[in-house]
Amino acid sequence: MHSYQVILLAAGQGKRMKAGRNKQFLMIAGTPLLIHTLRVFEEDSLCKEILLVVNERETQEINDLIRSFQLEGKVRFVSGGKERQDSVANGLSAAAQSGPDDIVFIHDAARPFVMREYLHRLSAAAFEEGGAILAVPVKDTVKEVDGIEITKTTDRSRLWLAQTPQAFRYSVIAEAHARAAQEDHIGTDDASLVEYIGGRVTIVEGNYENFKVTTPEDMMFAEAVIKHRLEGGKE
Ligand SMILES: Nc1ccn([C@@H]2O[C@H](COP(=O)(O)OP(=O)(O)OP(=O)(O)O)[C@@H](O)[C@H]2O)c(=O)n1
Numbered sequence: 125m126h127s128y129q130v131i132l133l134a135a136g137q138g139k140r141m142k143a144g145r146n147k148q149f150l151m152i153a154g155t156p157l158l159i160h161t162l163r164v165f166e167e168d169s170l171c172k173e174i175l176l177v178v179n180e181r182e183t184q185e186i187n188d189l190i191r192s193f194q195l196e197g198k199v200r201f202v203s204g205g206k207e208r209q210d211s212v213a214n215g216l217s218a219a220a221q222s223g224p225d226d227i228v229f230i231h232d233a234a235r236p237f238v239m240r241e242y243l244h245r246l247s248a249a250a251f252e253e254g255g256a257i258l259a260v261p262v263k264d265t266v267k268e269v270d271g272i273e274i275t276k277t278t279d280r281s282r283l284w285l286a287q288t289p290q291a292f293r294y295s296v297i298a299e300a301h302a303r304a305a306q307e308d309h310i311g312t313d314d315a316s317l318v319e320y321i322g323g324r325v326t327i328v329e330g331n332y333e334n335f336k337v338t339t340p341e342d343m344m345f346a347e348a349v350i351k352h353r354l355e356g357g358k359e
Protein backbone atom coordinates (compact mmCIF):
# COMPACT_ATOMS: atom_id res chain seq x y z
CA MET A 125 0.00 0.00 0.00
CA HIS A 126 1.55 3.30 -1.07
CA SER A 127 0.79 6.57 0.68
CA TYR A 128 0.18 9.70 -1.36
CA GLN A 129 -0.35 13.45 -1.29
CA VAL A 130 -3.45 14.75 -3.02
CA ILE A 131 -3.67 18.03 -4.92
CA LEU A 132 -7.36 18.78 -4.37
CA LEU A 133 -8.65 21.31 -6.90
CA ALA A 134 -11.35 23.70 -5.65
CA ALA A 135 -10.35 27.03 -7.21
CA GLY A 136 -12.84 27.11 -10.07
CA GLN A 137 -15.88 29.36 -10.45
CA GLY A 138 -18.57 26.79 -11.14
CA LYS A 139 -19.89 28.77 -14.11
CA ARG A 140 -21.73 25.81 -15.70
CA MET A 141 -23.58 25.23 -12.41
CA LYS A 142 -25.19 28.66 -12.82
CA ALA A 143 -25.40 29.04 -9.02
CA GLY A 144 -23.77 32.47 -8.94
CA ARG A 145 -20.97 31.18 -6.70
CA ASN A 146 -18.34 28.47 -6.52
CA LYS A 147 -20.19 25.14 -6.63
CA GLN A 148 -17.91 23.83 -3.87
CA PHE A 149 -20.14 25.67 -1.37
CA LEU A 150 -23.42 24.17 -2.60
CA MET A 151 -25.16 21.80 -0.19
CA ILE A 152 -25.58 18.11 -0.90
CA ALA A 153 -27.74 16.44 1.79
CA GLY A 154 -27.06 19.39 4.09
CA THR A 155 -23.25 19.34 3.71
CA PRO A 156 -21.18 21.50 1.34
CA LEU A 157 -19.86 19.71 -1.74
CA LEU A 158 -16.24 20.47 -0.79
CA ILE A 159 -16.69 18.91 2.65
CA HIS A 160 -17.94 15.66 1.14
CA THR A 161 -14.78 15.42 -0.96
CA LEU A 162 -12.37 16.55 1.75
CA ARG A 163 -13.76 13.94 4.15
CA VAL A 164 -12.83 11.09 1.78
CA PHE A 165 -9.16 12.02 1.87
CA GLU A 166 -9.09 13.11 5.52
CA GLU A 167 -10.37 9.64 6.44
CA ASP A 168 -8.01 7.70 4.14
CA SER A 169 -4.97 6.54 6.14
CA LEU A 170 -2.89 6.39 2.93
CA CYS A 171 -3.42 10.11 2.31
CA LYS A 172 -0.49 11.96 3.91
CA GLU A 173 -1.44 15.51 2.99
CA ILE A 174 -4.19 17.43 1.22
CA LEU A 175 -2.87 20.35 -0.85
CA LEU A 176 -6.15 22.24 -1.12
CA VAL A 177 -6.05 24.58 -4.11
CA VAL A 178 -8.47 27.47 -3.64
CA ASN A 179 -9.27 30.92 -4.99
CA GLU A 180 -7.40 33.28 -2.67
CA ARG A 181 -10.60 35.31 -2.19
CA GLU A 182 -12.28 32.23 -0.71
CA THR A 183 -9.47 31.07 1.58
CA GLN A 184 -10.92 32.45 4.82
CA GLU A 185 -14.44 31.18 4.09
CA ILE A 186 -13.13 27.72 3.22
CA ASN A 187 -10.80 27.65 6.22
CA ASP A 188 -13.71 28.50 8.53
CA LEU A 189 -15.83 25.81 6.87
CA ILE A 190 -13.13 23.14 7.20
CA ARG A 191 -12.57 23.96 10.86
CA SER A 192 -16.29 23.81 11.59
CA PHE A 193 -16.25 20.22 10.28
CA GLN A 194 -12.93 19.47 12.03
CA LEU A 195 -11.31 18.45 8.74
CA GLU A 196 -8.24 20.69 8.89
CA GLY A 197 -5.84 17.91 9.99
CA LYS A 198 -4.07 17.23 6.69
CA VAL A 199 -4.88 20.43 4.80
CA ARG A 200 -2.29 22.85 3.43
CA PHE A 201 -3.71 25.73 1.38
CA VAL A 202 -2.41 26.53 -2.11
CA SER A 203 -3.48 29.45 -4.29
CA GLY A 204 -5.36 28.53 -7.44
CA GLY A 205 -4.61 29.77 -10.94
CA LYS A 206 -6.62 31.12 -13.86
CA GLU A 207 -7.15 27.69 -15.44
CA ARG A 208 -7.36 24.22 -13.93
CA GLN A 209 -3.88 23.39 -15.29
CA ASP A 210 -2.43 26.46 -13.57
CA SER A 211 -4.00 25.38 -10.30
CA VAL A 212 -2.45 21.93 -10.66
CA ALA A 213 0.94 23.51 -11.40
CA ASN A 214 0.67 25.57 -8.22
CA GLY A 215 -0.17 22.39 -6.32
CA LEU A 216 2.88 20.63 -7.75
CA SER A 217 5.10 23.56 -6.75
CA ALA A 218 3.76 23.23 -3.21
CA ALA A 219 4.62 19.50 -3.30
CA ALA A 220 8.15 20.17 -4.58
CA GLN A 221 9.75 18.56 -1.54
CA SER A 222 8.32 15.21 -2.68
CA GLY A 223 10.72 12.47 -3.60
CA PRO A 224 10.79 11.57 -7.34
CA ASP A 225 8.91 8.30 -6.71
CA ASP A 226 6.44 9.71 -4.22
CA ILE A 227 2.86 9.34 -5.42
CA VAL A 228 0.81 12.45 -6.12
CA PHE A 229 -2.94 12.33 -6.71
CA ILE A 230 -4.67 15.13 -8.58
CA HIS A 231 -8.40 15.26 -7.86
CA ASP A 232 -11.32 17.51 -8.74
CA ALA A 233 -13.05 18.61 -5.54
CA ALA A 234 -16.16 18.52 -7.75
CA ARG A 235 -16.01 14.70 -7.59
CA PRO A 236 -17.20 14.00 -4.02
CA PHE A 237 -18.12 10.33 -4.40
CA VAL A 238 -14.83 8.60 -5.13
CA MET A 239 -14.52 5.49 -2.93
CA ARG A 240 -11.52 4.57 -0.79
CA GLU A 241 -11.04 1.14 -2.38
CA TYR A 242 -10.43 2.82 -5.72
CA LEU A 243 -7.96 5.27 -4.20
CA HIS A 244 -5.90 2.36 -2.93
CA ARG A 245 -5.98 0.52 -6.26
CA LEU A 246 -4.97 3.73 -8.00
CA SER A 247 -2.02 4.34 -5.69
CA ALA A 248 -0.67 0.85 -6.34
CA ALA A 249 -1.09 1.26 -10.10
CA ALA A 250 0.65 4.64 -10.13
CA PHE A 251 3.57 3.20 -8.17
CA GLU A 252 3.89 0.24 -10.55
CA GLU A 253 3.27 2.08 -13.82
CA GLY A 254 4.30 5.70 -13.16
CA GLY A 255 0.82 6.99 -13.99
CA ALA A 256 -2.75 5.78 -13.61
CA ILE A 257 -6.22 7.28 -13.72
CA LEU A 258 -9.67 6.18 -12.67
CA ALA A 259 -11.92 5.75 -15.68
CA VAL A 260 -15.13 4.05 -16.71
CA PRO A 261 -16.18 2.49 -20.03
CA VAL A 262 -18.37 4.59 -22.30
CA LYS A 263 -21.99 3.36 -22.21
CA ASP A 264 -23.37 5.33 -25.12
CA THR A 265 -22.37 5.39 -28.75
CA VAL A 266 -20.06 8.35 -29.37
CA LYS A 267 -20.22 10.44 -32.52
CA GLU A 268 -17.84 12.98 -33.98
CA VAL A 269 -19.76 15.86 -35.53
CA ASP A 270 -19.15 18.88 -37.69
CA GLY A 271 -21.80 21.44 -36.74
CA ILE A 272 -24.88 19.19 -36.58
CA GLU A 273 -23.65 16.63 -39.13
CA ILE A 274 -22.26 13.32 -37.91
CA THR A 275 -18.86 12.72 -39.47
CA LYS A 276 -17.81 9.58 -37.61
CA THR A 277 -19.07 6.93 -35.20
CA THR A 278 -16.20 5.96 -32.92
CA ASP A 279 -15.39 2.41 -31.83
CA ARG A 280 -17.00 2.44 -28.38
CA SER A 281 -15.11 -0.66 -27.24
CA ARG A 282 -11.92 1.40 -27.01
CA LEU A 283 -13.37 4.49 -25.33
CA TRP A 284 -13.20 5.26 -21.62
CA LEU A 285 -14.34 8.34 -19.71
CA ALA A 286 -11.41 9.74 -17.73
CA GLN A 287 -12.16 10.65 -14.12
CA THR A 288 -10.01 11.81 -11.23
CA PRO A 289 -8.01 11.15 -9.13
CA GLN A 290 -5.22 10.93 -11.64
CA ALA A 291 -2.11 9.57 -9.95
CA PHE A 292 1.55 9.79 -10.83
CA ARG A 293 5.04 9.46 -9.47
CA TYR A 294 6.00 13.04 -8.64
CA SER A 295 8.89 13.16 -11.13
CA VAL A 296 6.59 12.08 -13.99
CA ILE A 297 3.87 14.67 -13.48
CA ALA A 298 6.33 17.44 -12.59
CA GLU A 299 8.18 16.89 -15.88
CA ALA A 300 4.91 16.78 -17.83
CA HIS A 301 3.72 20.09 -16.40
CA ALA A 302 7.12 21.72 -16.91
CA ARG A 303 7.13 20.73 -20.59
CA ALA A 304 3.51 21.86 -21.05
CA ALA A 305 4.39 25.26 -19.58
CA GLN A 306 7.50 25.59 -21.77
CA GLU A 307 5.52 24.72 -24.90
CA ASP A 308 2.24 26.46 -24.01
CA HIS A 309 0.49 23.09 -24.27
CA ILE A 310 -2.92 22.91 -22.56
CA GLY A 311 -4.69 19.68 -21.68
CA THR A 312 -8.12 19.15 -20.14
CA ASP A 313 -6.65 16.57 -17.80
CA ASP A 314 -3.21 15.80 -16.39
CA ALA A 315 -2.84 12.38 -17.99
CA SER A 316 -2.89 14.08 -21.41
CA LEU A 317 0.18 16.09 -20.41
CA VAL A 318 2.05 12.89 -19.52
CA GLU A 319 0.89 11.30 -22.77
CA TYR A 320 2.10 14.41 -24.61
CA ILE A 321 5.69 13.76 -23.47
CA GLY A 322 5.42 10.05 -24.29
CA GLY A 323 4.81 8.90 -20.73
CA ARG A 324 2.84 5.76 -19.85
CA VAL A 325 -0.55 6.20 -18.21
CA THR A 326 -2.80 3.27 -17.36
CA ILE A 327 -6.48 2.83 -16.57
CA VAL A 328 -7.92 1.65 -13.25
CA GLU A 329 -11.60 0.91 -13.71
CA GLY A 330 -13.62 3.07 -11.34
CA ASN A 331 -17.36 3.40 -10.98
CA TYR A 332 -20.04 5.67 -12.36
CA GLU A 333 -20.81 7.25 -8.96
CA ASN A 334 -17.53 9.15 -9.25
CA PHE A 335 -19.00 11.73 -11.60
CA LYS A 336 -18.01 15.39 -11.65
CA VAL A 337 -20.68 17.73 -10.27
CA THR A 338 -20.76 20.25 -13.12
CA THR A 339 -24.27 21.30 -14.22
CA PRO A 340 -27.49 21.86 -12.24
CA GLU A 341 -28.96 18.38 -12.82
CA ASP A 342 -25.82 16.88 -11.26
CA MET A 343 -27.05 18.16 -7.87
CA MET A 344 -30.06 15.85 -8.22
CA PHE A 345 -27.80 12.90 -9.06
CA ALA A 346 -25.56 13.79 -6.11
CA GLU A 347 -28.50 13.78 -3.68
CA ALA A 348 -29.49 10.36 -5.06
CA VAL A 349 -26.00 8.93 -4.44
CA ILE A 350 -26.03 10.15 -0.84
CA LYS A 351 -29.55 8.71 -0.30
CA HIS A 352 -28.47 5.37 -1.80
CA ARG A 353 -25.42 5.20 0.46
CA LEU A 354 -27.36 6.18 3.59
CA GLU A 355 -29.83 3.38 2.80
CA GLY A 356 -26.99 0.89 2.92
CA GLY A 357 -25.32 1.13 -0.45
CA LYS A 358 -21.54 0.49 -0.42
CA GLU A 359 -19.44 3.38 0.99
N1 LIG B 1 -8.79 27.54 -12.37
C1 LIG B 1 -9.36 26.41 -11.89
C2 LIG B 1 -10.45 25.78 -12.55
C3 LIG B 1 -11.01 24.63 -12.00
N2 LIG B 1 -10.50 24.15 -10.83
C4 LIG B 1 -11.11 22.97 -10.22
O1 LIG B 1 -11.03 21.89 -11.11
C5 LIG B 1 -12.15 21.00 -10.89
C6 LIG B 1 -12.78 20.58 -12.20
O2 LIG B 1 -13.14 21.74 -12.90
P1 LIG B 1 -14.66 22.10 -13.28
O3 LIG B 1 -15.58 20.99 -12.98
O4 LIG B 1 -14.64 22.68 -14.65
O5 LIG B 1 -14.99 23.26 -12.22
P2 LIG B 1 -15.18 24.80 -12.53
O6 LIG B 1 -14.03 25.29 -13.34
O7 LIG B 1 -15.46 25.45 -11.22
O8 LIG B 1 -16.52 24.76 -13.40
P3 LIG B 1 -16.87 25.68 -14.66
O9 LIG B 1 -15.93 25.23 -15.76
O10 LIG B 1 -18.31 25.32 -14.89
O11 LIG B 1 -16.64 27.12 -14.22
C7 LIG B 1 -13.13 21.72 -9.97
O12 LIG B 1 -13.13 21.10 -8.69
C8 LIG B 1 -12.60 23.14 -9.93
O13 LIG B 1 -12.81 23.77 -8.68
C9 LIG B 1 -9.44 24.76 -10.18
O14 LIG B 1 -9.00 24.31 -9.11
N3 LIG B 1 -8.87 25.88 -10.72
Ligand SMILES: C[C@](O)(CO)[C@H](O)COP(=O)(O)O
Pocket residue numbers: 208232285286287288312313314336
Ligand atom coordinates in the same frame (compact mmCIF):
# COMPACT_ATOMS: atom_id res chain seq x y z
C1 LIG C 1 -9.94 16.23 -15.29
C2 LIG C 1 -11.33 15.80 -15.72
O1 LIG C 1 -12.17 15.70 -14.60
C3 LIG C 1 -11.22 14.43 -16.39
O2 LIG C 1 -12.48 14.07 -16.90
C4 LIG C 1 -11.96 16.81 -16.70
O3 LIG C 1 -11.19 16.90 -17.87
C5 LIG C 1 -12.06 18.19 -16.06
O4 LIG C 1 -12.72 19.03 -17.00
P1 LIG C 1 -13.20 20.47 -16.50
O5 LIG C 1 -13.84 21.14 -17.69
O6 LIG C 1 -11.94 21.19 -16.04
O7 LIG C 1 -14.14 20.23 -15.40
